[in-house]
Amino acid sequence: MTRRMTGGEAIVSGLIANGVDTVFGLPGAQMYPLFDALTQAGDRIRTVGARHEQACGYMAFGYGRSTGKPGVYSVVPGPGVLNTTAALATAWGCCTPVVCLTGQIPSAFIGKRRGHLHEIADQLGTLRSVVKWAARIERAADAPDMVAEAFRQAQSGRPGPVALEMAWDVMAGAEEVPAARPAVIDANPPPAADEIARAAALIRAARFPVIMTGSGAQHAAAEVARLAQAIGAPVAAFRGGRGVVDETGEHGISSYAAFKLYPECDVLIGIGTRLEMPTMRWANMMQVIDRPAPPPHIIRIDIDPDEMARLVPHAGIVADAADGAAALVAALAGHRAADNRERIARARAAAATETAVVQPQMDYLAVIRDVLPADGLLVEELCQAGFTSYFGYPVRHPRSYVSTGFQGTLGFGFQTALGVKVAHPDKPVVSITGDGGFLFGVQELATAVQYGIGLVTVLFNNEAYGNVRRDQEQRFGNRLIGADLVNPDFLALARAFRLDGYRVHSPAELRPVLQAAIAADRPSLIEVVVPRGSEVSPWPFIHPVRAY
Structure with a gap:
């Protein structure tokens, strides 16, 4: 017809x-x-x-x-x-x-x-x-x-x-x-029995397996949790795979806690991830590692068969993350895993103690995490608070932490968060951004007001591209160029766009303001004033160097 x-x-x-x-x-x-x-x-x-x-x-x-x-x-x-x-x-x-x-x-x-x-x-x-x-x-x-x-x-x-x-x-x-018709999505390939058996044998022989998740595991939270429970493994992610397992639960850990545990790992299971942390962040960002030698033995579950050539595993399971994880659980029936909960808790506590020096970002993130409900959504940005959130903001639910991933697209955060809020009108959504990145899309404050998008934007104003400034200070003899910024009056800007505007100077001041803004469910801008150059660098915990 x-x-x-x-x-x-x-x-x-x-x-x-x-x-x-x-x-x-x-x-x-x-x-x-x-x-x-x-x-x-x-x-x-x-x-x-x-x-x-x-x-x-x-x-x-x-x-x-x-x-x-x-x-x-x-x-x-x-x-x-x-x-x-x-x-x-x-x-x-x-x-x-x-x-x-x-x-x-x-x-x-x-x-x-x-x-x-x-x-x-x-x-x-x-x-x-x-x-x-x-x-x-x-x-x-x-x-x-x-x-x-x-x-x-x-x-x-x-x-x-x-x-x-x-x-x-x-x-x-x-x-x-x-007449139009809906798309017919391709069926996922079933996990190959021989690769499942090879992976299961590696896990059975392991003393301390670790799971890392990526974007491809976001829909597989239940299956990944069952696998973690079955083998006693901690679960970590860098950006895209965060929240697949609750990072405050028995098995979920931050990326830095994973770094601390990694020397003990003899089997690494990557699910829907490129495994950027161990092969680049914790190794050498300038050197390609595509055939890593054990330990640890690497198991990969990925829907993209090309991934098995980009980073060659010791057991490569081409399958959907949920299907692959479920097949591994079935193959491991009867396996008696070590109880690693105390080891995981120690690493989490040690990581929290060490990363607490990253101030004031950690204290601000603690307020945001405490005020946001467990299933509230946070959208990061390439700013000092955003970078710190990679390891300093516990993610509780799948798809509740939105990141730019490896592209590092400065200015994406506020604009992306508007789309997140449109998709989730009944959940609180917070955008954390810096003064530099925010001004890439400041005009979209008008969009938020026009369409009643109740996004809460927490703007950290340090009057600089903070990373650029620190790098020029420390690596280029303090020869500054293009790093310091002259900003508008952000409170006046909020008023000009007819949205709720606030200014705070401390985590204690942020708490009641953020609570009120979330409760109001209206477009709002909260400026956090941060003295230029005062933030402690988060990078030692993103690119950590192992002491031997």
């Missing part, structure tokens, strides 16, 4: 068929037919606008990262979509499903280099360099199948961002279009 519709309407019909409830977007000439179709969709799809295209991409990333469902955004082609490529690269690095919908110049002009509005030489090729899959929809009638394919690609195997483009004339033109 077909229905006559425009290309824009055909795309939106595909979104509805795939369960999309929110699109982040910024309309423009080539995208008018799609945004008109979103208007006609009514309350079936909520459209959230933005003041800069980069925010559309970051909000979609936050939505996808915190839900596991594809985040969708739409912007104009050329400079518009180019403004979102940092968000796409972040989604790619964090294995997060994001669907980018953009336009194209008129069909007859593609490849002609005549200088049509928003033309770039090879938009599809540019997009393919930062996403998992990208394609052009050539006809409105092709849109339902192409949209379904985009959602299949975004969610099958290793999740990631995808992009679809449609030419201006095709999006505005109309023809008979078949």
